[in-house]
Amino acid sequence: DTAGTVVGTQTSSRETKLIHNEFTDYNKALSTILQTPIYNFEYKSGAYNYNQFVGVVAEDSPEFAMDSGRSFNPISAFGYTVAAVKALETRIRNLENRGN
Numbered sequence: 001d002t003a004g005t006v007v008g009t010q011t012s013s014r015e016t017k018l019i020h021n022e023f024t025d026y027n028k029a030l031s032t033i034l035q036t037p038i039y040n041f042e043y044k045s046g047a048y049n050y051n052q053f054v055g056v057v058a059e060d061s062p063e064f065a066m067d068s069g070r071s072f073n074p075i076s077a078f079g080y081t082v083a084a085v086k087a088l089e090t091r092i093r094n095l096e097n098r099g100n
Contacts, residue, residue, distance in 0.1 A: 029083030036061045
């Protein structure tokens, strides 16, 4: 019985990862997000009851793709989002400091 077991990409504890280094290129993350096209779409297969979504296309956004470019990668997408917010926060602080 694996009820309640977290597997695959949902596993996020440090003990499950080989951490190489801290990602700190926050401006690159912001630039990547700003350059990433987003689309209104629905899945041709009718998945999710033909609901419409707003999102990326793997071929246009390799930073946010996995499984050889077939699937959306929420882990990297969230990481880039956090890094982009950090870049924006730095810019906001710099603007605030100019006013003082």
